[in-house]
Amino acid sequence: MSLNLKTQTEYFTNPLYLESGRILEPYNITYETYGELNDDKSNVIVICHALTGSHHCAGTYEDENKAGWWDSFIGPNKTVDTNKYFVICSNVIGSCFGSTGPMSPQIPHHNPYRYKFPVITIKDMVKAQRILFDRLGIHSVYAIIGGSMGGMQALQFAALYPKFALKIIALATTHATQPWAIAFNKIAQEAILKDPDFKQGYYDSEVIKEQGLSGMAIGRMAGHISFLSSESMSQKFGREYKRTDGLYELFGKFQVESYLEYNGYNFTKWFDPLSYLYLIKAINIYDLSRGFDSLHDALKKVNTELHLISFRSDQLFKSCEMKELNDTLTKVGHKNHFYKEVQSDYGHDAFLVEFDIFENYVRDILK
Amino acid sequence: MSLNLKTQTEYFTNPLYLESGRILEPYNITYETYGELNDDKSNVIVICHALTGSHHCAGTYEDENKAGWWDSFIGPNKTVDTNKYFVICSNVIGSCFGSTGPMSPQIPHHNPYRYKFPVITIKDMVKAQRILFDRLGIHSVYAIIGGSMGGMQALQFAALYPKFALKIIALATTHATQPWAIAFNKIAQEAILKDPDFKQGYYDSEVIKEQGLSGMAIGRMAGHISFLSSESMSQKFGREYKRTDGLYELFGKFQVESYLEYNGYNFTKWFDPLSYLYLIKAINIYDLSRGFDSLHDALKKVNTELHLISFRSDQLFKSCEMKELNDTLTKVGHKNHFYKEVQSDYGHDAFLVEFDIFENYVRDILK
Numbered sequence: 001m002s003l004n005l006k007t008q009t010e011y012f013t014n015p016l017y018l019e020s021g022r023i024l025e026p027y028n029i030t031y032e033t034y035g036e037l038n039d040d041k042s043n044v045i046v047i048c049h050a051l052t053g054s055h056h057c058a059g060t061y062e063d064e065n066k067a068g069w070w071d072s073f074i075g076p077n078k079t080v081d082t083n084k085y086f087v088i089c090s091n092v093i094g095s096c097f098g099s100t101g102p103m104s105p106q107i108p109h110h111n112p113y114r115y116k117f118p119v120i121t122i123k124d125m126v127k128a129q130r131i132l133f134d135r136l137g138i139h140s141v142y143a144i145i146g147g148s149m150g151g152m153q154a155l156q157f158a159a160l161y162p163k164f165a166l167k168i169i170a171l172a173t174t175h176a177t178q179p180w181a182i183a184f185n186k187i188a189q190e191a192i193l194k195d196p197d198f199k200q201g202y203y204d205s206e207v208i209k210e211q212g213l214s215g216m217a218i219g220r221m222a223g224h225i226s227f228l229s230s231e232s233m234s235q236k237f238g239r240e241y242k243r244t245d246g247l248y249e250l251f252g253k254f255q256v257e258s259y260l261e262y263n264g265y266n267f268t269k270w271f272d273p274l275s276y277l278y279l280i281k282a283i284n285i286y287d288l289s290r291g292f293d294s295l296h297d298a299l300k301k302v303n304t305e306l307h308l309i310s311f312r313s314d315q316l317f318k319s320c321e322m323k324e325l326n327d328t329l330t331k332v333g334h335k336n337h338f339y340k341e342v343q344s345d346y347g348h349d350a351f352l353v354e355f356d357i358f359e360n361y362v363r364d365i366l367k
Numbered sequence: 368m369s370l371n372l373k374t375q376t377e378y379f380t381n382p383l384y385l386e387s388g389r390i391l392e393p394y395n396i397t398y399e400t401y402g403e404l405n406d407d408k409s410n411v412i413v414i415c416h417a418l419t420g421s422h423h424c425a426g427t428y429e430d431e432n433k434a435g436w437w438d439s440f441i442g443p444n445k446t447v448d449t450n451k452y453f454v455i456c457s458n459v460i461g462s463c464f465g466s467t468g469p470m471s472p473q474i475p476h477h478n479p480y481r482y483k484f485p486v487i488t489i490k491d492m493v494k495a496q497r498i499l500f501d502r503l504g505i506h507s508v509y510a511i512i513g514g515s516m517g518g519m520q521a522l523q524f525a526a527l528y529p530k531f532a533l534k535i536i537a538l539a540t541t542h543a544t545q546p547w548a549i550a551f552n553k554i555a556q557e558a559i560l561k562d563p564d565f566k567q568g569y570y571d572s573e574v575i576k577e578q579g580l581s582g583m584a585i586g587r588m589a590g591h592i593s594f595l596s597s598e599s600m601s602q603k604f605g606r607e608y609k610r611t612d613g614l615y616e617l618f619g620k621f622q623v624e625s626y627l628e629y630n631g632y633n634f635t636k637w638f639d640p641l642s643y644l645y646l647i648k649a650i651n652i653y654d655l656s657r658g659f660d661s662l663h664d665a666l667k668k669v670n671t672e673l674h675l676i677s678f679r680s681d682q683l684f685k686s687c688e689m690k691e692l693n694d695t696l697t698k699v700g701h702k703n704h705f706y707k708e709v710q711s712d713y714g715h716d717a718f719l720v721e722f723d724i725f726e727n728y729v730r731d732i733l734k
Contacts, residue, residue, distance in 0.1 A: 230547050234546060
């Protein structure tokens with residue numbers, strides 16, 4: 001069976017009413033689908049991507065070296081089985097892979113929005129996806145799965161549209177972003193803003209793709225620290241020094257420094273700095289209880305079967321945060337929620353790389 | 368009784384032979400003393416400072432608003448009682464508070480060394496201090512106490528000069544810097560190097576003191592993340608938003624962001640960026656076992672009574688690192704070592720702020 005990978009973009013001319021009170025109008029959403037929609041449209045699984053992810057979560061295009069970001073997880077006979085399910089993953093608004101974001105042309109003059117782009121929230125991303133699904137004639141889905149910022153969306157779907165999904169699986173995420181996660185994002189924000197090549201938002205995207213943007217690279221390095229754990233860093237790098245460098249050279253490098261540098265600078269070739277600023281903002285202000293008196297109140301309407309999966313060594317969205325959400329769901333009287341802490345040493349990135357530890361668990365949920 | 372605070376500088380014309388094989392010549396060391404040296408010189412306590420500390424660890428100068436960095440700990444009738452002990456704290460070489468560092472004039476032309484300054488190690492810092500003490504006629508001491516980079520020095524004293532100190536107390540430190548600590552330092556290094564005002568080391572110190580250096584501020588923000596813990600961040604900041612900012616302003620700030628920003632930029636007014644690069648290098652390459660086949664071998668000569676104090680929530684130098692050192696000392700057959708994990712939520716900074724939890728423990732050691 002084939003993956004049946006399709007990429008499409010839908011255009012919306014009706015305004016999107018944002019949580020901030022502002023509107024986005026017009027806007028478009030780029031999305032990918034895999035597998036086949038069945039006749040009664042009962043086999044839809046929605047995948048939500050993380051901060052720097054995209055709609056391209058599985059399969060490999062002809063001109064690509066690397067498969068989609070969750071390819072080990074999604075495909076024929078894989079955990080999310082595209083022989084059975086019709087899978088949709090859309091690029092969130094505010095991002096830079098086809099959906100409307102800060103570098104999209106503003107109507108009527110067609111110059112990029114840049115700082116004129118409105119602040120987007122996780123709720124706005126979810127609302128826009130729901131409008132996309134309506135356009136596609138899909139008014140309810142079998143499951144929604146997401147990790148990290150994708151997990152925030154999954155939880156927001158549960159709170160905002162209590163009957164939309166039958167099952168929701170949120171991995172490596174939180175119900176409200178905590179100060180240490182905001183602190184890591186602050187490094188990125190400050191480093192981007194102070195980079196002279198960023199030019200207060202008036203940077204040249206082509207130049208950045210070619211030369212990199214050190215401010216965003218530095219921010220991404222801080223991100224990578226938060227994505228790993230002390231255990232995974234010890235295992236990956238230890239105190240290994242780059243073989244070619246001298247120990248007493250001021251800029252000689254440990255392996256961990258090379259790793260951060262390579263990944264930091266490489267990142268700036270494929271991600272837009274304004275999108276980065278807008279998406280970390282969305283993550284920072286994410287709070288499932290906003291608009292309610294408490295998290296307890298926010299969860300009262302939640303009806304969906306809800307699966308919370310945390311990773312023991314996750315430093316960014318700690319297990320205790322998921323545990324708190326789980327306990328609150330219990331207190332609210334929610335009947336169908338399940339919490340699992342995966343015993344991984346890998347840190348936050350575990351949800352992207354350690355499939356073997358949790359894929360059976362997810363497979364059982366989807367059965 | 369008074370603190371009897373004195374600041375002095377000693378000049379050395381004999382070369383300092385560095386671990387790298389290079390030499391530093393001439394050099395000077397600025398130091399402070401408190402209390403009175405007794406007749407048989409048996410009441411000396413050496414204090415070793417951390418990365419951005421200085422020789423000024425106690426008391427307040429007339430023109431100062433703030434006391435020395437360990438003032439709650441050192442003084443008449445305090446834990447380190449200056450009525451009883453003669454306390455010395457010297458500024459490490461490579462730093463920027465009077466001892467020779469990268470911005471010191473290079474002989475004979477008297478221009479600053481900048482990148483021509485040799486890489487300094489923790490062992491070099493300790494060796495230079497020993498030479499200072501010799502100059503002062505002090506050939507053994509009662510105790511050496513240090514936290515963080517100061518703890519590294521304390522441990523290095525134990526390994527390098529087995530009979531120099533009767534008691535050594537190392538707090539919130541490690542026997543070898545681990546990759547996560549190196550990773551945080553990498554953010555600082557990269558941000559400083561990429562700051563156009565740094566001018567590849569040819570910056571104008573006066574301009575920086577006035578205007579700040581955003582690269583170093585960003586690096587310091589990363590440092591502050593590593594100095595705190597999730598618990599202390601939750602307690603200090605939670606998800607509090609700056610009262611004056613709107614939640615949907617792209618650059619509106621959470622309290623944690625204001626804290627990082629204020630402390631980051633303020634730091635650049637009083638610390639030199641080249642010293643920062645050299646001192647984080649010294650920390651990164653610190654490894655008590657260098658030159659030996661193993662940590663076990665490095666500890667064989669250690670003779671001093673050794674007290675290891677870690678802080679439960681320290682994310683930078685984790686308790687398990689001190690534990691490992693303690694276990695290796697036991698295996699080596701060292702007789703007089705003691706390990707204590709202080710139950711603090713405060714993270715790495717606990718050694719600077721939570722005196723009340725560990726001062727009695729230290730007081731008992733010094734009795």
